[in-house]
Amino acid sequence: MLKLKHVLQGVGRPQSALAESLKLSEAAIAQLLNHGQWPRSLDNEELQGRIRVFLTESGANDADIANAFEEVDLPCANTTDPALKKEPSGEDEPMLLPKQTLLPSTRKAFSLFRDPFDELSCAQDMWVSPDIRYVREVMYQTARHGGFIAVEGESGAGKSTLRRDLVNRIAENNDPVLIIEPYVLASEDNDTKGKSLKSTHIAESMMAAVSPLTKPKNSPEARFAQLHKALKESHAAGYRHCLVIEEAHSLPIPTLKHLKRILELEVGFTKLVSIIMIGQPELSVKLSERNADVREVVQRCERVTLPPVEGARLEEFLKFRFERAGKPLAEVIDAGGIQAIAARLSQADHRGGRDETISLLYPLAIGNLMIAAMNLATHLGVPTVTADVVKGV
Structure with missing residues (x-):
């Protein structure tokens, strides 16, 4: 995570304001702030200069501006007690997760002997919309x-x-x-x-x-x-x-x-x-x-x-993947959990004077979020993935 995120919070400016100033999507800004991933289509030095101008106009001090692009470690989330967890804010929540691994304890809890989102072994494993x-x-x-x-x-x-x-x-x-x-x-x-x-x-x-x-x-x-x-x-x-x-x-x-x-x-x-x-x-x-x-x-x-998976087809996609792994979807996640995944991988955006929704429901992102939710459900002792588990990832 970049220190820039804390600098924005310190001057009371939301990520959406920075996105609008830079003419970038809020999803791209979330990736930059939370994971240090710079947009490949833009020059990093030029973009940093534009961000410094925004911070200066927002009232940030020189020291914070100078250190804004340094990386800091994310604090470990407390998953032992859901009551102690901070409710996700939506805006500051990371949209995408890095590569997730299905833990042995998760495989055992869900009786899964094959990762549903692993590399395809044959053409029949490919879901086709x-x-x-x-x-x-x-x-x-x-x-x-x-x-x-x-x-x-x-x-x-x-x-x-x-x-x-x-x-x-x-x-x-x-x-x-x-x-x-x-x-x-x-x-x-x-x-x-x-x-x-x-x-x-x-x-x-x-x-x-x-x-x-x-x-x-x-x-x-x-x-x-x-x-x-x-x-x-x-x-x-x-x-x-x-x-x-x-x-x-x-x-x-x-x-x-x-x-x-x-x-x-x-x-x-x-x-x-x-x-x-x-x-x-x-x-x-x-x-x-x-x-x-x-x-x-x-x-x-x-x-x-190649567009993202349509929200209405998310359940179809998950059902296909888990059935290929020999597991009924209903034994892994409920309807609320599926809706939470769709909401987590969607983000509101304001472009050209109108509100839009940016979908990040790509197979890799869906798989990473699903596996992380299954690992968390096992850690919490929950039999299936629910909306609360997805929000807790």
């Missing part, structure tokens, strides 16, 4: 028949799951599609932060997948001509090629522009490569229509958003 089904089908049709799409979603929305499902689905259906996935470990959008993914790296990955025994040419021009020839030969053999780039929000602008060149590789009227970019919402900033540097890419790229 109408929204997920649409994104899933768009990705599959793009891989099979060509196209250029960007799949955007928050962390924990299920993007990586859909990528794994695509690869598995093509393999199970024996579709003649080569999935090409460049390595994106430590990938950043510039060489100062880390290693940027350049078009030459993508071309090398494509060449290795299409013609692994061919020795690459020395010059860049010769290598791209060699790649084009290899793609034509692979197409003549009956294959299609789909380039899947995960963590695409870390792609530098020049690489985004070069993707258009890759998309233009063709034989006759047939495009030789389809492209699927998968990234967090920061990708939408780079693909903005106002960004003249990538205008040609934006005009050709279809953007698909």
Whole structure:
């Protein structure tokens, strides 16, 4: 937690006022104050400067402003006696939890031998809502028949799951599609932060997948001509090629522009490569229509958003996950607990002069909150998760 949270309390300013001043959502401010997670789409130093201006105008002293961005440890919550717990205020309550682990005592208390929210072991473990089904089908049709799409979603929305499902689905259906996935470990959008993914790296990955025994040419021009020839030969053999780039929000602008060149590789009227970019919402900033540097890419790229779980489908999602683990949902959580989870992962926001509700009901966030509530219920000796248990997490 940042000291900034205490500074705001000291000058009597709510988090919502800071959010409105910075033109950010209250959820983003809660993540910053409670977990020190800075918005990836903004420059940290610039944002800190704007926060200092806000604190100065709010009457904070120089010492508090200077130390506002230091981290402090959160006090341990007293869960032994619910009467001693401070009632959550809603505004200052952390919206999201870090990765939670199902404790052995919890497994025993609920007779669970498998974590319902663990990594999926097969396609049948994947819960599919109408929204997920649409994104899933768009990705599959793009891989099979060509196209250029960007799949955007928050962390924990299920993007990586859909990528794994695509690869598995093509393999199970024996579709003649080569999935090409460049390595994106430590990938950043510039060489100062880390290693940027350049078009030459993508071309090398494509060449290795299409013609692994061919020795690459020395010059860049010769290598791209060699790649084009290899793609034509692979197409003549009956294959299609789909380039899947995960963590695409870390792609530098020049690489985004070069993707258009890759998309233009063709034989006759047939495009030789389809492209699927998968990234967090920061990708939408780079693909903005106002960004003249990538205008040609934006005009050709279809953007698909992976939304949160609808509140009305939360019970359906939980029921599916627990049934896959061999446990009826009613033996784990009651209706009030489910409503409390929906409320905990939703937050009111004021944008453009109107009130909105921001939903954080993403599978990862739901799973972390549910496991934390089950661990707390076991600690308290409560047989099922109730609304009070969820509020106590």
